[in-house]
Amino acid sequence: MAFFDALREKAVTTLNQVLDKNRNSGLTKHQQFCYSHHIPETETILSESAAEIGIKSDYSTDAYNDNLPFPQGRIYLTQSFLIFRDAFDRKNCSFSVHLSTIKKVERPPGSDYGFALMVSTYSKLHLTLYLVGIRSDSERFAQQLKIALKKNLVHVGKLQPFIQTCYSEYLLAKNKVSTEKVEHAPQGGLGLVFKFPGDPKESRDKTKMKLWFDLFRVDGRNLSLVRTPLFYKLVRVGLPNRLRGEIWELCCGSMYLRLDYQGEYNKILEDHKDQKSFAIEEIEKDLNRSLPEYAAYQSSQGIERLRRVLTAYSWKNPDVGYCQAMNIVVAAMLIYMSEEQAFWCLNVLCDRIVPGYYSKTMYGTLLDQKVFESLVQKTMPMLWEHITKNDIQLSVVSLPWFLSLYLSSMPLVFAFRILDVFFLQGPKTLFQVALAVLKLNGEALLNTEDDGTFISIIKQYFLTLHESAHPNSPNPKFRSITRFQELLVTAFREFSVIDEEMINNTRAKHRDTIYQNISSFVKRTELRNLPRTTNISQETLSLLYDRFYSVVESLSVTKGSGTSVMDYKVFVEFMSEICDWITDVNVDDERHFLRRLFNHWDTEKQGALTFTDLLVGLNSLVDPDLMTSMSNFFELYDTKGDGKIDREGILQISEDLLYITSPWKDGVLFDGITKANIENVIADEVYKKQVESGNTSPDQSEIQLPSDFQVDRDKLEQQQVERYLQAAATFIQRAFEYAQPEEEELLIKELAIDNSISHNAALNPNTPVYLNLPTFRMVVLADETYELLFGSTLREATHLERPLDTKFDPIRNLRDMFDGLLADGRKVATKVRLRMDSRAANGGGGAPPNSSNASIKSGAKREEEEEDQDDDDLGVISIDDNDKDLLLATEAQVVVKESTEKPRISRMESEKIIGKSDQNLIEFET
Incomplete structure (x- = not known):
């Protein structure tokens, strides 16, 4: 059941919060700014100004070309960053300098x-900020910068x-460009040991590395990199293997988290060393199924790295823990990243880039499937019509494409190219590539008539991405273009209209439907896998499920965390609503x-x-069998499990019985006897x-009930109060009277012959005694009130079926109770007939048995008194002519009534270096 308990780790509040982040609504200006520039959420804008930027490096001969x-x-x-964004196109120039x-x-x-x-950085990059605006504002910006720099020392x-x-x-x-002392190559990914996927010569890895080397010289690197158009182009043509991990974390912003929290990854692992959890059990099951085609994951070294990252994340974010497909994504990261890099990158991936993808319900992925279907319908209506x-x-x-980020769908060498762009531009990449896949296979897909053929065509296409897209073309240039290059051109050119705004608008349109579907599925699944509850119906189970999660979400201290358990405070609130x-x-x-x-x-x-714990407990609480009910109550105090309750336990039982019976002892509720x-x-x-009317014949077919009479409630209430107080006193007396003395060998023997000891050794505080189950039952059954309490009273005052929006109101409850009593005309009529039969058997005359004083008042007089009577005055319960129908109603009808009220390189140089086969890629903009 732990799986299903964790299944509901995101409820309405969490879902809305995540989706609101995606569409940048409901966020402050500072939060939207942080998301847009991939910096930590703790940053806020301290000052801003219009500006022109001059860029120069000690290693460049021209600073952005003087003619430009x-x-x-x-x-x-902000507190930790100096950020610039081009006013016309961010890809023209932008930077986030730490x-x-x-x-x-x-x-x-x-x-x-x-x-x-x-501004001069450690990387020999010089940024000249020409501030535009009122001089006082520019001076203020400079002063704020000075203060921020001092704080960052x-x-x-x-x-x-x-x-x-x-x-x-x-x-x-290593190439003697930087003055920084870096003597050893940093720890990298598994590819350094097990080789990187693909042929480095075929992918021109060394050439790409030279391009990035030149870019780093001119435009800075890592924490002080200036992004220019060449930066985006070099990402799209594929990253060099040794730099891929660093560029990924730079693009998504996890590099900044890794800087701020150095050492935290190792600390998490150390703090939770040798600890176990449900997430760790699930991780162990999937470790050997993570990219098994890559050699590293057939060795202990690769498996151990993967285990550590996934385990650390499960402790870092216990609300998510470990989820399906997370192992595949982390395994892919670790080929190019160190463990610490992959850990922080996973944090950003789950929390910001694709929130909700890696959760038990996968609600983020399911929502994006609905978005994808809408985009297919909008962009390829003919194909969509055929699909439907x-x-x-x-x-x-398409679900595996999004969930595994194409890593499980296409060869890794191509999937990593998709990831290059994905970390650069975000989740819209997934939609653009998916749409391009369908478009390029559209003709073949239109000839399919079932899911199997449809999947087979796509699977075969992914296996042939390395082949020529136009093998029969007379033009050698066209024949050199592979299917994968064609796919990227189609995705990022033809589907460039698919932007963040379009995706977020479509998400907002479908999110409510997705949530309802997920909630219904989770509910049905959890209810279907619950233990058997013989005393609770399926309809009541559904109500309890809704009430459980409603109370947990509204009152839990961990609200929004997706918790699926209730603490004691929430438990009290839950029970107060139904008892x-x-x-x-x-x-x-x-x-x-x-x-207790x-x-x-x-x-x-x-x-x-958990919900299961609560359900099992409630099922025992409302057990209709008297003996079982007493046994369940006894178990609450049998803390040692030896079938004995000591003196302290007996006293505690008596106190708790006084508490439990308070509504009846105080006259707020009436029990069956009353x-x-x-x-x-x-x-x-x-x-x-x-x-009086002379209609005393037992053969009378109808009993005429009087139109108006009063019941002395105060008298009946006082009788009930006295009865419960007497029951409490009798219980404690008899419990100790019949309690068993502990057999402690010589001590007991000596006590047995001591005449100074009271005749009842159980009353002596120096004598250990215990109460066993049979004796407890005997004591309870000896009192009519407590027997009724365990037999029906307590159960009837526990309303598991109470609607979610209904709470207990003592005054209202009392009125409803009287309505129910007086409306059950059938019971009254039966008792009247019994009296008639008794009279007939006795030859007529005489007072009726168990007669009580009762007065009858006219309807007019009662109405006059009601005008002066406060609504809270319940001393007299009366019935008038308007209640005649209720008086004749059946018990079933009364129940129904009650329930309803309720990057600098010239273009020519780039073309010469990169080669003609990638020319299309470097030309177009995403």
């Missing part, structure tokens, strides 16, 4: 510009150890009956109840009227 205009846009300052990389800020000499600042010490882990620094230091006509389930085909016998509860009282009940139902002793007395009073009154 400076990029224009806005410059932002303040710890800034070595010097000065006013440029000989500048004729109004206000300018030159404490973090500068993190920079040197961090850059030792970046291959870009090692690359420049033949009842082809498109989501069955009439629960009054004020001090949640800090460890001796309270509800605390909570601890007993908590079978795993985790300080929280209800029977009320019925007798009514029957006596009816019988009296029958005698």
Whole structure:
């Protein structure tokens, strides 16, 4: 059941929060800014200004070419970053420079510009900020920058150890470009040991590395990289193997988390060493099924790295823990990344890039399947019509693409090219590639009539991505284009209209439907796998399920975390909504009956109840069998499990029985005995009227009930109060009277001959005694009130079937109870007939048995008194002519009534280096 308990780890609040993040609604300006620039969410905008940017490096001969205009846009300052974004096109120029990389800020000499600042970084990159606007605002920006730099001095010490882990620094230091001392290559991915997927010569890996080397010299690197058009082009033509991991974490922003939280990954592993969890059990099952085609995952080294990353994440984010397909994605990352890099990249992937993909319900993936179907319908209506006509389930085909990020669908060498763009531009990449796959196979797919053929065509296509897209073309240039290159061109050119805004709008349109479907599925699955509950119907199970998660989500301290258990505070609230016998509860009282009940139902002793725990407990609470009910109550106090309750336990039972019976002891509720007395009073009154009218024949087919009479509620209430107080006193007396003395050999023998000891050794505090189950039952059964309590009273005051929006109101409950009593005309009529039969047997005359004083008032007089009577005055219960129909209603009708109220390289140089086969890719923009 642990699986199904974790299944519901995201409820409505969490789902809405995640989806709102996706569509940038409901977020503050600072949060949207952080998401847009891939920086930590803790950053806020301290100052901003319009600016033009000059860029120069000590290793370049031309700074952005003097004949080119400076990029224009806005410059932002946060607590840890200096960020620039081009006003017209972010791909033209943008950067997020970490303040710890800034070595010097000065006013440029000989500048004729109004206000300018030159920022120099450790990578020998010089950024000249020409601030546009009122001088006072520019001075304020400069002052804020000065303050922020001073505050970041404490973090500068993190920079040197961090850059030792970046291959870009090692690359420049090895080629004597950088002055930073990086003596050893940083720890990298498994590809360094087991080789990287694909042929490095065929992918021109060394050539790509030279391009990136030149870019790093001119435009900075890692924490101080300036993104120019060449940066985006080099990502799209495929990243070099040794740099792939670093560029991935730079693009998605996990690099900044790794900088801020150095050492946390190892600390998490150390803190939870040798600990076990449900997530770890699930991880162990999937380790050997993670990219088995790659050699590293047929060795202990690869498996161990994967295990550590997945385990660390499960402890870092216990609400998600471990989910399906997460092992495949992390296994792919570890080929190019160190463990720490993969760990932080996984955090960003799950929390920001594709939230909801890796969860028990996979609600994010399911939602995007609905979005994908809508995009297919909009962009390829003919294909969509064919799919719907033949009842082809498109989501069955496309779900693995999105969930595993194509890693399990196409050869790894191509899937990693998809990931290059995915980390750069986000989840829209998944949709663009998926649409391109369908478009390029559209003609063949139109000839399919079932899911199997549809899947077979797509699978065969993925296996032939390395082949020529136009093998019969007379043009050698066309013949050199592979199917994979064609796929990328189609995805990022023809489907460039698929942007974030379109995706988020479509998500908003379908999210409610997806949530409802998931909720219904989860509910049906969990209910179907619950243990058998003979005392709770299926309809009531559904109500309890809804109430459980409603209360957990609204009251739990961990609201929004997707918790599927309730703590004691939530438990008290839950029980208060369904039990009439629960009054004020001090949640800090460890001796309270509800605390004992909570601890007993908590079978795993985790300080929280699952839905299964609660259900099993409730099933025992409402057991209709008297003996079983008493046994269940006895078990609450048999803490040692030896069938004995000691003196302290007996006293605690008596206290708890006083608490449980408070509503009846205080006259708020009436039990079965009092209800029977009320019925007798009514029957006596009816019988009296029958005698007066002379209709005393036992053959009478109809009993005429009086139109108006009163019941002395105060008297009946007082009788019930006295009866419950007497029951409490009798219980404690008899419990100790019949308690068994502990047989402690000589001590007991000596006590047995001591005449100074009371005749009842159980009453002596120096004498250990215990109460066993048979004796407990005997004591209860000896009292009519407590026998009824365990037999029906407690069960009838526990309303498992109570609607979710209905809460207990003592006043209203009392009125409903009287309505039910007085409306059950059948019972009253039966008692009246019994009296008539008795009269006939006795020859007529005489007072009816069990007669009580009852007065009859006219309807007019009663109406006059009601005008002066407050609504809360329940001293007299009366019935008028308007209640005649209710008086004759059946018991079933009464129940129904009650329930209804309720990157700088020239283009020519790039073409010469990269080659003609990738020309299409480097030309177009995503």
